[in-house]
Amino acid sequence: MEETKGANLSMSDAQTISNDDSNIKAICRFRPLTGTERGKGGSSVCCELDTSQNSVSINLTKKNNKYTGPTTFSFDRVFDLGASQRDIYEAAAEPIINSVLQGFNGTILTYGQSGSGKTFTMHSSETGGVQNQGILPRIVSTLFSRIENMTENIEFSIKISMLEIFQDKICDLLEKSKVDLQVKQTSEKGTVVENLTEKYIGSSDEIYDALKIGDHLKTDKSHVIFIMNVDQTNADTGSGISGKLILADLAGTEKNSSKGSQGSESDDMKGIEKSLSILRRVTNALAEENHTDVPYQDSKLTQVLSESFGGNTKTSVIITCSPSPWHELETMSSLRFGSIARTIKNTPKINKLHSQTELSSLLNAAEVKISALDAYITQNNLPQPKIPPKSPSAPALPNHQPQSTTQPGLSSFIDQSPDQEALKTLEQKLAQQERTDECLKTINRLKEDIQVLEGRIEVLEEEKLKVELEKEGFMGKNSLMFKLQGSIDLAEERHEIIKLQEEKIKVKDKEVEVFKEKVMELMVKLKKYENDKAPGSDPKEITNSSIRLKKEIMALRHIMNLKDEILSKLKLTEDLTDEDRNKIIINTRMLEEIEKASSKYTKIPTKMVLVKETDTDTLSLSESEVEQIVINQKMIHARIEEELATKRSMRKEIEDIKYQDEDQLTKEVVQAKMNEMKESFDKEREHLLSDLGNRTQKVKQLEMELEIQREEYKKLEKSLTEEEFSMKIQIEQLQRQVDQMNLMYHHEVSSNNVLKVDVQLYEKKILKRDQRIATLEKSYKTLSEQAQEMKSELMNAQKQMIKLETLRRESLVLSRIPTQAKMIKRIKTGVKPREIQKDYRNKIVERVIGDPFNSSE
Numbered sequence: 050m051e052e053t054k055g056a057n058l059s060m061s062d063a064q065t066i067s068n069d070d071s072n073i074k075a076i077c078r079f080r081p082l083t084g085t086e087r088g089k090g091g092s093s094v095c096c097e098l099d100t101s102q103n104s105v106s107i108n109l110t111k112k113n114n115k116y117t118g119p120t121t122f123s124f125d126r127v128f129d130l131g132a133s134q135r136d137i138y139e140a141a142a143e144p145i146i147n148s149v150l151q152g153f154n155g156t157i158l159t160y161g162q163s164g165s166g167k168t169f170t171m172h173s174s175e176t177g178g179v180q181n182q183g184i185l186p187r188i189v190s191t192l193f194s195r196i197e198n199m200t201e202n203i204e205f206s207i208k209i210s211m212l213e214i215f216q217d218k219i220c221d222l223l224e225k226s227k228v229d230l231q232v233k234q235t236s237e238k239g240t241v242v243e244n245l246t247e248k249y250i251g252s253s254d255e256i257y258d259a260l261k262i263g264d265h266l267k268t269d270k271s272h273v274i275f276i277m278n279v280d281q282t283n284a285d286t287g288s289g290i291s292g293k294l295i296l297a298d299l300a301g302t303e304k305n306s307s308k309g310s311q312g313s314e315s316d317d318m319k320g321i322e323k324s325l326s327i328l329r330r331v332t333n334a335l336a337e338e339n340h341t342d343v344p345y346q347d348s349k350l351t352q353v354l355s356e357s358f359g360g361n362t363k364t365s366v367i368i369t370c371s372p373s374p375w376h377e378l379e380t381m382s383s384l385r386f387g388s389i390a391r392t393i394k395n396t397p398k399i400n401k402l403h404s405q406t407e408l409s410s411l412l413n414a415a416e417v418k419i420s421a422l423d424a425y426i427t428q429n430n431l432p433q434p435k436i437p438p439k440s441p442s443a444p445a446l447p448n449h450q451p452q453s454t455t456q457p458g459l460s461s462f463i464d465q466s467p468d469q470e471a472l473k474t475l476e477q478k479l480a481q482q483e484r485t486d487e488c489l490k491t492i493n494r495l496k497e498d499i500q501v502l503e504g505r506i507e508v509l510e511e512e513k514l515k516v517e518l519e520k521e522g523f524m525g526k527n528s529l530m531f532k533l534q535g536s537i538d539l540a541e542e543r544h545e546i547i548k549l550q551e552e553k554i555k556v557k558d559k560e561v562e563v564f565k566e567k568v569m570e571l572m573v574k575l576k577k578y579e580n581d582k583a584p585g586s587d588p589k590e591i592t593n594s595s596i597r598l599k600k601e602i603m604a605l606r607h608i609m610n611l612k613d614e615i616l617s618k619l620k621l622t623e624d625l626t627d628e629d630r631n632k633i634i635i636n637t638r639m640l641e642e643i644e645k646a647s648s649k650y651t652k653i654p655t656k657m658v659l660v661k662e663t664d665t666d667t668l669s670l671s672e673s674e675v676e677q678i679v680i681n682q683k684m685i686h687a688r689i690e691e692e693l694a695t696k697r698s699m700r701k702e703i704e705d706i707k708y709q710d711e712d713q714l715t716k717e718v719v720q721a722k723m724n725e726m727k728e729s730f731d732k733e734r735e736h737l738l739s740d741l742g743n744r745t746q747k748v749k750q751l752e753m754e755l756e757i758q759r760e761e762y763k764k765l766e767k768s769l770t771e772e773e774f775s776m777k778i779q780i781e782q783l784q785r786q787v788d789q790m791n792l793m794y795h796h797e798v799s800s801n802n803v804l805k806v807d808v809q810l811y812e813k814k815i816l817k818r819d820q821r822i823a824t825l826e827k828s829y830k831t832l833s834e835q836a837q838e839m840k841s842e843l844m845n846a847q848k849q850m851i852k853l854e855t856l857r858r859e860s861l862v863l864s865r866i867p868t869q870a871k872m873i874k875r876i877k878t879g880v881k882p883r884e885i886q887k888d889y890r891n892k893i894v895e896r897v898i899g900d901p902f903n904s905s906e
């Protein structure tokens with residue numbers, strides 16, 4: 050019966066209802082037939098969809114022939130089996146998320162039997178590809194793309210919650226330990242689920258992570274509700290808007306009996322059916338024109354959705370249906386629910402968030418009102434009434450006008466008329482005074498609240514200042530760090546230059562080593578020459594050798610000077626290694642020894658043995674030097690010959706002296722002397738001759754070797770073609786380039802290392818900065834939460850002020866009511882009006898002056 054009535058109602062009303070913007074929108078969606086449904090009934094369907102007229106006609110089968118003829122339901126949009134997820138989103142969800150971003154509350158709800166596609170429509174995630182995404186993921190991506198395109202001065206704060214209603218108990222899906230939560234109505238936030246977890250989110254991924262949508266998808270035994278609060282604040286003005294979005298995926302609507310369930314399952318189904326039936330009752334009640342009692346409180350589902358049906362929300366209801374004739378009854382029921390829901394008018398309004406300046410101006414206005422109210426109360430503080438004894442000749446209640454222009458006192462009423470009407474007026478006045486007292490109390494309380502709030506605002510301002518100061522300090526530290534980094538870079542550059550110069554020193558060291566070896570050889574030679582010194586040496590040769598040695602010493606000294614110069618330039622002495630220092634000391638000593646030796650050498654007597662170069666030296670001597678050696682050798686030869694001739698002439702002279710001066714010198718002494726001299730000369734001559742023979746041989750050998758070397762070199766040069774020759778030059782050039790490249794490479798490697806260190810340093814800096822930002826963001830979040838709380842408290846205060854103002858106005862109106870004004874009668878069932886009046890009058894008088902009527906009666 051009920052269903053027939055409902056069906057008729059929607060059929061007739063559907064054509065006439067003008068569905069304006071505040072009405073709930075109802076969208077109907079049919080899914081394709083499933084395999085099982087095809088198996089049961091082929092491709093036959095129970096409905097006729099008219100997508101152009103947005104209506105659905107359902108023709109029940111004969112089995113249920115109490116429903117005669119087709120029944121037609123109208124919707125805001127009807128989607129056939131081929132409708133895409135995008136179509137549904139654009140029709141049902143996009144206008145809602147747009148409204149939420151404009152500061153309205155919005156609700157999207159899916160309603161239908163199990164398996165009709167509620168979850169598919171609402172939650173379906175990316176698993177089936179982007180085109181299969183349901184409403185929730187599409188809303189999330191729309192929201193974040195809108196946020197991206199917003200102007201920079203708009204700040205968003207997004208909070209989400211998710212709950213499940215199972216067997217009329219609310220469970221928190223973000224914190225599963227929270228079960229059986231209660232719903233509360235608040236003046237500032239509307240319907241609120243107490244203690245429900247709210248999670249702040251900053252990206253779409255965070256939403257998916259928080260909800261783990263795949264895990265929390267509902268079963269067909271529970272209702273799942275997703276709540277998202279989107280707050281927007283204009284950073285320039287501080288004012289903003291706040292929108293709440295509710296996505297409700299309800300449990301399947303099939304009746305207990307149709308499932309054939311048992312035991313606890315049956316209880317679950319009963320729970321679901323009960324909550325859905327209360328939802329239907331709520332919609333039915335709201336659909337009536339002058340509805341009074343809406344049973345929101347009868348279930349948790351309707352409590353949570355109380356604002357979505359008939360409240361401050363823009364709501365879209367999506368009716369999901371199966372086209373199969375096997376589900377025609379459930380489909381019919383769902384269609385009916387949708388068509389009734391769309392007749393409900395909601396009262397959506399933008400939820401404004403006031404800025405601090407707005408709030409303080411509101412506070413100022415409130416304070417002005419409070420002081421005006423104070424003044425009014427002081428001005429109208431009525432004197433305690435004194436009721437005189439009842440006079441029997443008291444006149445009937447006149448059309449009394451107060452004498453004074455001020456508010457009439459109670460005594461004047463009582464004096465003039467002790468009858469019922471006067472008593473009622475008295476009662477009125479007393480009530481007014483009570484209200485005034487209460488007003489005063491509330492005002493005081495509000496004043497205290499305002500003071501507390503002002504204190505908190507000050508604390509917040511201080512904290513804000515602290516954060517600003519910290520930020521400035523942080524910026525200062527940053528610039529200091531950049532300066533330090535600059536000096537570190539400079540130091541590193543210097544270090545690099547020092548390294549390069551050290552390398553140069555090492556190269557020079559090697560050169561010194563080579564020279565040192567040469568010097569050692571020369572010293573050996575010098576010592577040998579000293580030992581071999583003998584008459585007949587060639588002074589010219591000695592001078593030549595000395596000059597050569599001096600040249601080498603000069604070169605060595607020059608190198609040493611260079612090295613000293615570099616060292617002094619770099620002031621690196623303290624940075625040198627011990628090895629380097631030892632080398633320098635050894636080289637200096639060597640130089641000194643060479644100098645000593647050279648000075649000695651220059652002092653060698655002119656008659657010294659001929660200098661011949663050693664074979665190793667010869668190999669490294671130039672051609673001119675070799676020729677010089679040969680000439681020298683010849684000269685030495687000639688000198689030796691000269692020496693021998695001198696000796697012969699000396700012998701001749703001695704023999705002459707022997708014959709001429711026999712008397713002066715004894716023959717024996719002369720003979721001895723002669724023999725002695727002869728022996729020594731002979732020995733010396735033999736020694737010189739053998740040495741000369743050796744040296745001549747060596748020179749010859751060396752000459753031969755030199756000749757061989759020369760020939761080989763010439764051969765080699767001759768064997769080179771022009772190309773090879775140019776290649777040789779090129780190779781030499783390339784070798785030089787490679788050396789340069791090597792140097793550059795080393796330079797690059799070292800600068801790369803410096804860069805790596807830089808990168809690490811900057812990474813550390815970024816990490817520290819990120820941490821700092823996170824801390825600042827955290828404190829900003831806390832501050833904004835506190836600000837939000839304060840705002841809501843201020844809103845509350847404001848509302849209370851408005852209430853007070855209303856009360857004040859009421860009291861003002863009441864105080865001006867003339868004595869003959871008609872009073873509204875309250876009728877108590879089971880008590881006569883007269884008795885009530887008497888009884889009530891007694892009570893009032895008792896409260897004012899004791900019980901004066903008792904004595905008179």
Ligand SMILES: Nc1ncnc2c1ncn2[C@@H]1O[C@H](COP(=O)(O)OP(=O)(O)OP(=O)(O)O)[C@@H](O)[C@H]1O
Nearest residue numbers: 080081162163164165166167168169268269300301
């Ligand atoms: N419009 C559609 N197009 C294609 N497949 C669909 C459509 N609607 C639903 N389905 C498929 O039908 C099956 C049941 O859908 P779904 O689970 O969404 O139903 P439900 O109404 O949410 O059921 P429950 O009462 O269990 O919550 C799923 O496999 C889903 O993919």
